[in-house]
Amino acid sequence: MVGNKAHAARALAALSMLAFIPAAPAENRMPANENGYEAWLRYRPITTIDTTTDTTTDTTINRPTNQDISKALSSIHVAGAGPRHTAALDELHRGLSAMLGASPSIDDDTRELSGGLYLGTRTDFEGALPSEIAAMLDDIGPEGYVVASVPNEAGTPAIVVTADDDTGLLYGAFRLLRELQLGADFAALNIVDSPALPLRMINHWDNLDRSTERVYGGFSIFDWPNLPESQPRYRDYSRLMASVGINGIVVNNVNTYKEGRLEGWRIITDEYLDKAAVLAGEFDRYGIKTYFSVNFMSPILFGDLDTADPAERSVQNWWRDRARHIKERIPSFGGFLVKADSEGEAGPHAYGRTHSEGANMLAEALAPVGGVVIWRAFVYRHPEESRGNADRAVQAYEHFAPLDGRFADNAILQIKHGPIDFQVNEPVSSLFSGMPNTNLMLELQITQEYTGNDIHLNFLAPFWRRVLSFDTHRDGPGSPLRDMLQARNGSSTAWGVAGVGNFHDGLNWTGHLLAQSNAYAYGMLAWNPRQSPETIAGDWSELTFGRNPDVAGKIADMLLRSYEIYSKYYFPYGLSLMGWAGGAAPDGNGDRSRPDPYRNIGRYHQTDAIGTGYDRTIATGSGYVGQYPEPLRETYESPQTCPPEMLLWFHYLPYDFEMPSGKTLIQSIYDDHYEGVDMVKALRRDWLSLEGRIDEERYYHVLGKLNLQLSEAILWRDVINGFYLDMSGVPDAAGRVQALDRPYRGLRYGHGPR
Ligand code: GCV
Numbered sequence: 001m002v003g004n005k006a007h008a009a010r011a012l013a014a015l016s017m018l019a020f021i022p023a024a025p026a027e028n029r030m031p032a033n034e035n036g037y038e039a040w041l042r043y044r045p046i047t048t049i050d051t052t053t054d055t056t057t058d059t060t061i062n063r064p065t066n067q068d069i070s071k072a073l074s075s076i077h078v079a080g081a082g083p084r085h086t087a088a089l090d091e092l093h094r095g096l097s098a099m100l101g102a103s104p105s106i107d108d109d110t111r112e113l114s115g116g117l118y119l120g121t122r123t124d125f126e127g128a129l130p131s132e133i134a135a136m137l138d139d140i141g142p143e144g145y146v147v148a149s150v151p152n153e154a155g156t157p158a159i160v161v162t163a164d165d166d167t168g169l170l171y172g173a174f175r176l177l178r179e180l181q182l183g184a185d186f187a188a189l190n191i192v193d194s195p196a197l198p199l200r201m202i203n204h205w206d207n208l209d210r211s212t213e214r215v216y217g218g219f220s221i222f223d224w225p226n227l228p229e230s231q232p233r234y235r236d237y238s239r240l241m242a243s244v245g246i247n248g249i250v251v252n253n254v255n256t257y258k259e260g261r262l263e264g265w266r267i268i269t270d271e272y273l274d275k276a277a278v279l280a281g282e283f284d285r286y287g288i289k290t291y292f293s294v295n296f297m298s299p300i301l302f303g304d305l306d307t308a309d310p311a312e313r314s315v316q317n318w319w320r321d322r323a324r325h326i327k328e329r330i331p332s333f334g335g336f337l338v339k340a341d342s343e344g345e346a347g348p349h350a351y352g353r354t355h356s357e358g359a360n361m362l363a364e365a366l367a368p369v370g371g372v373v374i375w376r377a378f379v380y381r382h383p384e385e386s387r388g389n390a391d392r393a394v395q396a397y398e399h400f401a402p403l404d405g406r407f408a409d410n411a412i413l414q415i416k417h418g419p420i421d422f423q424v425n426e427p428v429s430s431l432f433s434g435m436p437n438t439n440l441m442l443e444l445q446i447t448q449e450y451t452g453n454d455i456h457l458n459f460l461a462p463f464w465r466r467v468l469s470f471d472t473h474r475d476g477p478g479s480p481l482r483d484m485l486q487a488r489n490g491s492s493t494a495w496g497v498a499g500v501g502n503f504h505d506g507l508n509w510t511g512h513l514l515a516q517s518n519a520y521a522y523g524m525l526a527w528n529p530r531q532s533p534e535t536i537a538g539d540w541s542e543l544t545f546g547r548n549p550d551v552a553g554k555i556a557d558m559l560l561r562s563y564e565i566y567s568k569y570y571f572p573y574g575l576s577l578m579g580w581a582g583g584a585a586p587d588g589n590g591d592r593s594r595p596d597p598y599r600n601i602g603r604y605h606q607t608d609a610i611g612t613g614y615d616r617t618i619a620t621g622s623g624y625v626g627q628y629p630e631p632l633r634e635t636y637e638s639p640q641t642c643p644p645e646m647l648l649w650f651h652y653l654p655y656d657f658e659m660p661s662g663k664t665l666i667q668s669i670y671d672d673h674y675e676g677v678d679m680v681k682a683l684r685r686d687w688l689s690l691e692g693r694i695d696e697e698r699y700y701h702v703l704g705k706l707n708l709q710l711s712e713a714i715l716w717r718d719v720i721n722g723f724y725l726d727m728s729g730v731p732d733a734a735g736r737v738q739a740l741d742r743p744y745r746g747l748r749y750g751h752g753p754r
Contacts, residue, residue, distance in 0.1 A: 034695040036508025039240055039516050040543040043098035043181065069186055070100045072115065072156050079110040079120025079128075083285045084166035088119060088173035091239065092161075095177040113150050113158035119173065122164055133160055136192045140164065143247070143287070144194025145172030147179070149187050157187050167247070167287035168194070174243040181543055193528075197485055199372075199412075199441065199496025200526035201248035201291070202241060202503075203337065205255070208264055208272070210505075213253050215447045216454035217511025218504030222251060227275035234282045237503065242286035244523020249288050250498075251276060254339035254376060256295040257346070265295035268322060269302055273329045280330045289334030291374070296340045296347045296358060298322070309351040310361035319365035327369035335371035336362055337414070342379045355379075355399065356406040363408035374441060374498070375407075377415045377431055391614070391622035393419040397430050401627075405437035412439040414498055417467045419624070420604075422450050424463075424567055425574040425645045427636065430627035432484050433472040439495050442467070442485055446522050447502035451566065454511030456709045457683065458566045459559035461521035461533035468529040473629045482529040497526045512705050513698055516544065517559055533560060551693050558686050565683065567645065568676030569713045572669045572720070574649030575613065577604040584716040586723040606652055607727050611665075613648030625650065655728045669724055670732045673717035680706075680713045 046069060073096050078089055089106065096117075097103040110118055110128060122129060122137055129137075136146045145163040152158055161172040175191060205213040206220035221237055223229075241249065256264035266272050280290035299305040299318045308315055326333050340347025340358055348358030359375040366373055380395040389395070396419060407413065413435065418426025422445040432440065444464055445451070452458040468482040485495045499522045503509045510516050517540045524536045537559040541552040571578040579585040586607070606614050615621030617637050625636045635641045639651045644660060647653065655666040663671065684706045691699060722740035725732065 034697045036513045036516070036698065036701075037236070039509060040520055040540060041095075041177075041240060041243055042543065043095045043177070044546065045101055046099045046180065068156070069180070070102065072159065072186055073100060073104055073117055074102065075105045075107070075116035077110045077116055077118050078106065078108050079118070079126075080124025080166075082166050084170045084287060085119070087239075087242075087285045088161070088166075088170045091170075091177065092117065092119070092173050095180075099177075099180060113160065114152055115154055115156045115158055117176075118158055118160045118162075119169065120162060121166060121169055122162060125162065129160070129162060133162065137162065137164055140168070140192060140194040142194075142198070143168045143171060143245075144192070145169065145175065147172050147176045147189050147191040149189040151187075159186060159189060170242060170287055171245060178243070178539070178543065182539060183542075183547055195245055195527045196482070196529055197496040197526055199248055199498075200246050200523065201250065201441075201496065201498040202246055202446075202501040203250045203254065203293075203443070203498050204501050205253045205447070206251065207253050207262060208266060212504060213255060214445075214449040214500070215502060215504050218506035221503060221505050222279060223505075224272070224275055228278045230278050230282075233505070234279055235285075237509075238282045238286040238288060240503075240509075240519075241288060241523070244520055245527040246523055247288055248291055248334050249283055250291040250293055250337045251279060252293045254293045254337060255343070255345060256293055256339075257297070257301070258344065264293060265298055265301050267292045268294055268298065268326060273326060277330050280332050284332035289332050290330055291334045291337055292326075293337045293339070294362075295345065296338060297350075307351070308346075310348050310353050310358050311351070316361055316365065319362060320368070323365045323369050323371060327371070333369065333371060335366050335373055335410075337374045337376070338362065339376045339378065342376065354403060354406075356403040356411075359411045359413075360406075360408045363411040367408075367410055372410045372412055373408075374412045374414050376443070377413050377429075378421075378443075389622055391616060391624060393614075393616060393624045394622055394627065397434055397627045400431060400438075401434040403438075404435040407438045409439075412441045412495065414441040414443050416443045416445075417464075420576045423574070423576045423649075424451050424563075424570050426576070426649060427574075427646055428467055428470040428472065428481055430624070432470075432481050433474040433479075433629050433632070434627060436474055440485055441495060442481065442497045444497065444499045444522065446499040446518050448515065448518075449500075452709075454515060455705060455712055456566055457512070457514055457558065457562040457706070458518075459514075459521065459533075459537060459562045460518050461525065461536050462560065463563050464521070464525055465529070465531075465533050468525060473632055499526070508701075513701055514555075514559070514705070516540075545694060545698075548693070551690060554686055554690060558683055561679070561683065565676055565679040568672045568679060569716050569720075570676075571605075572648060572672065573613070573644065574646035575605045576649065578720065579716075584719045586720060605648070607724075609727060609729065611652055611654040611657070612724070612727070613652040614650070615652040616650050621650075621652070655730050664730075666724060666728050666730045667733055670721050670734070670737050673721050674734075674736065677710070677713045677717050680710050684710055 076089065076092055078085060093104065110120060110125060113130065122134060130150055133146055133148055136148065142165060145161065145168040147161050149157040149159050161169065161176055163169040163172055175193065179189065180186065205215060206222060208224045210219040210224060212220050221233060223231060252264045252267045255262055267276065276290065283290055295301060297308045299308045299315050303318050305314055305318060339345045340355065341349045348354060355375060359373055362373040377396050377400050379399050380392040400413065415429050415431045416422060417428060419429045420426055448454065448458060451460060470481045471477065472479045472481055472484055474484060485497060502515055502519055510519065517537065520540045521536045524531050537556040538552065541555040545552050545555055605612060616624035618626045625633055628636065636650050639647060639653060642650050653665055655664060657665040659665055659668045661668065687703060687706055718740065721737040725737045726739050
């Protein structure tokens with residue numbers, strides 16, 4: 001590069017801390033502490049990695065040796081400067097030092113790419129990038145990057161990490177480190193990558209007292225009482241999220257008000273903005289914008305207005321001033337997330353206004369500061385309040401579809417993947433087919449509310465991938481959901497995916513160590529919804545447990561089987577809410593004040609003496625099927641064509657209904673639950689076979705979880721099967737199922753706040 005003195009001076013100033021790091025820092029020679037805190041950023045030495053487990057690291061015959069890599073990466077040359085440059089450099093320095101056993105030198109000499117690692121944006125390099133690399137950058141767009149090896153005469157190639165913006169640069173640095181950990185040939189790197197979805201967010205359901213909603217095994221990462229004092233954990237959290245491409249974090253729960261219990265609305269008061277600014281500073285360094293869940297009644301709750309009516313000028317001004325005020329304090333402020341007129345959270349209906357009127361008022365307030373409003377579509381009425389259709393599944397569409405095209409350009413509707421509530425088997429919500437003129441965002445749940453809490457191994461990537469690939473038929477055949485998450489009305493940034501996070505303050509972040517794989521997989525799929533779950537599972541296992549194919553391969557295989565296993569012993573064939581929060585309770589969702597507990601079972605699964613399942617057909621049921629375009633309607637309307645895993649979600653069927661396997665429905669339910677438990681036993685056996693090949697700390701932790709999973713799976717099997725025996729009176733052909741004493745409830749193991 002033609003030297004840019006100003007840049008160079010800034011770069012050196014930014015790097016001055018690092019320049020004094022001694023070669024081979026002592027901690028890199030210490031035995032590894034395998035408490036799970038490092039998650040997938042473990043950076044173990046490349047050849048001596050996992051000596052207890054990893055005796056066959058190098059399986060590729062012509063792979064460059066460790067000495068070659070050490071030589072090629074013994075120096076880092078940085079063009080340009082800024083907080084994200086420093087974050088990228090910091091990570092590279094940390095990762096390379098640990099993996100190669102020696103700290104690379106750092107300088108700002110990028111005049112010639114003569115060997116070593118070169119880091120900088122296209123602008124930083126000021127035309128010194130080889131033309132083939134500059135050409136690679138031409139089509140990548142925001143946040144994309146190039147990681148490439150450039151051969152040179154000296155024989156040791158230069159490795160270039162570059163991008164058009166500093167967030168892309170940071171992602172490129174993480175990508176290089178990931179590739180090296182996965183054993184890529186550094187001399188043949190030729191990676192051009194960019195995200196498919198512009199907004200890749202984590203939603204924290206965390207409260208300001210550090211309790212969490214549906215996050216298992218720990219309290220909030222964010223220590224609100226002690227903020228603005230910082231903690232190293234905030235940076236490590238930001239690193240982990242940025243390493244998988246997360247670029248937006250909502251720091252507080254969408255439930256912002258419950259009298260005497262929840263005061264999340266305070267998040268945008270000055271007291272909490274000062275605290276949030278510390279988190280936002282860390283996030284921003286890693287390319288992550290900060291968002292807040294807000295309460296629609298804020299102008300009354302802590303403003304001095306007596307109305308929150310979105311049509312009132314005073315209310316509009318109040319929100320505009322607040323948005324500007326937040327932006328001044330937190331320059332990386334991204335916008336608001338709103339749960340309104342839902343489960344007790346107030347909204348525009350209080351003033352006779354629609355959801356779009358409420359959302360647009362906030363969108364208008366946020367537009368001058370470049371923010372977006374993300375409005376949740378999770379609304380339903382209690383059956384008793386529902387004057388019309390009591391089926392919860394139909395209600396979101398009824399509320400929102402008529403408002404299609406009425407949302408502002410910087411407003412996004414955030415829709416849960418299924419119409420009920422994060423059930424393990426639900427159809428993809430009809431709203432994704434029904435709102436072609438609205439910016440849409442998909443909401444997934446990384447935390448395992450209905451998918452096993454922090455007890456059950458349940459790798460969700462295969463399921464999420466199926467959701468993202470689902471053909472909505474919105475624009476005719478070939479309209480996958482991932483393509484529906486795109487901007488409408490000319491908006492350029494408002495679309496993407498949100499995941500309810502599963503990270504908390506526990507040492508290994510997720511309670512069940514293997515649940516880290518879900519956070520990793522979420523980031524990978526948000527970046528590239530076409531990625532295969534097999535690749536994600538394989539990479540995560542290697543990054544987390546080392547590159548011994550026998551170990552990592554077995555763990556990846558366990559992950560990939562886990563969703564199907566869980567589905568087998570969980571609620572049958574798409575039935576909803578036969579229990580919650582970790583316990584099967586098929587008769588427990590009714591109104592217990594009624595004399596017959598079975599009378600209200602119908603609310604979610606309609607089980608009686610003749611059959612089971614919720615009739616949502618057009619012909620005889622709630623009509624939910626009619627919210628889809630053809631041919632989905634036709635597929636779902638008939639039990640003969642409905643996908644088996646959703647049979648009882650769409651249909652009420654008699655116990656003697658013949659399943660595709662030829663068995664009756666009731667026998668299939670019984671058998672599945674036994675099969676599911678056997679499959680958990682097999683999972684556990686697989687893990688036992690890894691004894692001695694994984695550090696004891698993680699081995700026994702996971703074994704403990706698998707033991708609990710097996711106990712719970714047996715309990716669920718017996719509770720669900722016993723319930724069906726009692727309801728149907730049809731004995732199990734194999735004579736295994738016993739009637740239980742009522743009530744039918746699986747135990748909830750004590751595992752932390754929820
Ligand atoms: C954050 C379900 C969950 C609630 C959650 C709600 C929502 O009802 O059980 O914990 O509240 O969904 O998504 O808003």
